[in-house]
Amino acid sequence: MVAAVKKYFEQEHGVSLSEETTTITSVPLEGEGKVEDRVNKLYNNLINHSVWLEAVSSADVILWATHSQGTPVSVMLMHRLLERGHIHTHRQSVGMLAMAGISHGPFPYFEADAARELFEFMDSESDISQKFRRSLGYIMERGIKLTLVGSMQDQVVPLYSAIISAISHPNIVRSVYIDGHIFTQENEFLIRLITFALGLRNAGLSDHGLLTHLSEVLAGSLYALEGGHSTIYEELDVYSLAVQHLFETDPLGKAILINNTQSSSRHDNRKNSITTNSSSTTEESKKEAKLYPFQAKSIKNPYYLPWAMRGICEDSLILNNPLWSDELDQLRLMFDEWEPISPKLRSVKIRLEPFTLTLV
Template sequence: MGKPESPQKSSVERSQSTNSISSLLKNRFKKNQQDDNKQLKSPQTDIAETPEQDGNNSQTTEEQDLTLEQYRSQIKEQSGTSQEDLSHAQDGFLNRWGLWGQEQQSSWSSWIGTFGRQTATQSHTNAASNVAESEVRGWWGWPWSAAANENSKDQASLRTREDERVKAAVDQLSVLGPQIQRTTSWAFETHYGNKGGELSIFGTATSNSPVHCESLPKTQYENQEASIDKLEETFSDVVPDISYNYRDLTRRTKLRLLLSKICPVPLVPPEMHLYHDPTFNEPLLGKTETKKALIISIHGFLPFKMIKSLIGQPTGSATIMTEKITDCLREWGRNHGVNMDIETISMDGSGRILERVNSCLFLLLDNWLDSILNCDYLFVASHSQTVPVAIHVISRLITAGYIDNIEKAGLINISGVCLGPYKGLDSKLSVRAYTPFENDVLMELFDFQDDETVQSKELARHIEILLRKNVKLTFVGSMDDQFVPLYSSMCAHLNHPNIYRCVYLKNNTPEFLRQLVTLVMIVRNLNYDDHELLVEINSYLQGTLGAGSHGNIITNKNVYRVGIANILETSNPVAHHRLNVKPINVKKFCFNQYHLPWCLRGFLQEVLKLRSFPTRELLQNLFDAYRQWDPQSKQHKDLKYIIEVLGKSPIGELCMD
């Protein structure tokens, strides 16, 4: 892994240090810092005491019913500052939020530390030794026996105080919900095979002093989403498979890649994609090695009214993702002779993206930095709006040097809003239906549709930091997602050998669409151009309310199997590759049905360039599947009509070798 470059720091990055997270926690703000009058109420306040806010009373918009799109435009017109100035001001605000309350937390730690588990364990050891000594001394040991009794009383008192802390933390977590109009985050750390785990809640006394809980209670966020529908476990396919998309890395291929790297004249084709490691084709019988794996799952809750009106199903939780990826990782270890020592950190919450980054990075993860430093494999799973959160967090860990010694690291990004939600959804959201805090959360998602916003630029910059460190990125999306389009979850505007794309398909997906989407993913994974076919075709694939797969996708184990295989079974790039960014401004993009046939023709030409694939056979199967396709929905009928040329023209007329 090469040393990261040092690009010019942006407004969002000015608040982070390149040394370590601990140093960030210990630093104090300068007294002459600006905007002191905008400091928030101390997050040390008990969450249970936070008053519930009425969205209608706190709303400051005009009497007329504005849509979210109109509200965003109005804010831009009224604001006299530029995007960079806004990001700089927000950066100072976020820093205060992420590091707010250190004085209070240090005062908490001064007396809570006396009731810690280490002190209790030490007291227990001393008490046991004193009792043993008293038994040896006989009747004359009564003074030592009295001391042992005192230690036993202290130990019981410590257990009582620890139980009170646990009960307080559980109560604080159970009341977390939409009524708390600020960013919330909490983490639950467990070891596979152990009962219970450590709970840390941002903004409480457990932020830097986790408590041990037997189980994790459900929050009001989860209870609200459960009232919509039940999250169903699915067993559908995720295509394409790693071993099918990437051919095995042979000695001849290694020699060619080395020559392409050192030869100044391009005599051989350069490296365009990764390869499958052939050592993983067969199980390693009789050989077992132990690897320490750390799984970090990050999930976020969106405003409930939006989920109910646009998604129509629960979005799950970080615990669900943790359980699925843990099972898949243990399964992979059994098949390949690797004994996995698994530790998991489930991080959940709600709020603005960058505030979630600061709370997750500066306080919650700081409790388990030793686990990050000592692991062999690092897996990070995220869903929907937390995909940018996960990318930012791991990027800053790389900058601080915390994953330098990790053998393999990768992210599994599920239905991420890399290019925002579907175009036009913001015009369906009324500003008056949401509180100002919820409007800010929603507007931030739609800012990813514009490639000129700070959010979009920072996302691309942090992804480049990950790729320079040889972190493998797996983008998984659902073809019938009702909230996030496929080109957004696939991060279609970025190209790099370390990026792998795959699609979750329901069992009832038409065969033509299955073959077409699979071919598009193969072409993109091998670093060829799809001629924007993925962007143009997606308007005909959007799922319906409640019937899409935006939430159910996280219950499918095949999603995590593909991500694990991409992280552990693929080769490393021989040469350094820069991130190729092809800007896509969804807000300005003109979706035209007459563009689709030409995009399809250009894509078919790219398919013929594939090596080690029976391209003519694949195209013939695609044409045959189109002729047999009998669409039922209006969207699919329109799509078949637009690309009717596939049924009337032979392959030779559309594709020229």
């Protein structure tokens, strides 16, 4: 994250952040265990390090990076720090980057005690989910800018979980990280469809559950070394997205629209997250978050996917917007030319057939 901040100011503003001109303090909070145990442990670690605590309380800007189970831990920990007056959003700008966060639970593969607890996040009515959701709503209402990046081929966390699909707020930007070897011709349409749906969510529009119902198709293999869950946090551009989100949207920066694909030569031509970002206004930045019920077991029906696609194709807010309607037309052309080879993707094409319907 420190490297991403320095890179941003050098590339965007021609400013070199040196130790003589800028103080950047890294606070590495570490600790294993269940979510609430980790919250308590990390809070105590911070409180017991006076240099860290003073740095957090006095900083002009706080950038917080977290991964996997660390996402609910970090959200609940930030809630506590805000509530107890260690972070002051009336004079501090705060951004959190959550990479492959387990917010709606993992894929059902794990046995360890700490991992078993994470299945409770699949139900928004469970005790730990309720605590997490209260903390999530609390930090969003206080103007925290949340950058959510899921991994397209994650073996552990579904995309709907990483992007916290059951919450809406103007200060949330959603994105997807894709390892370079996933950029194949067979996957081109699917990648474009995912980034389109993420763009809808970032613009405050509905994706009609499309990302949720595509998530199982995107699951990476536990038995192949294909990256995903454990490579997302090695990519500098993922962190740069969070820095850009914090500094280039109100109240710090002017509202912007980003619609780009960034690439990195690191890690065998691996490419980073792709996003469409509609930034929030100052008035919206501290509005109440909308939290929706979520039950992971209710999304298993494969017949939901065609209805999600049909919903997008008939959404007047999408059809009446030149940007999104043009993108929808491009996707339809790509869909007609898409010839998937794998059984999994062939099944997806069959279920997306409503996409070929002519709109009136």
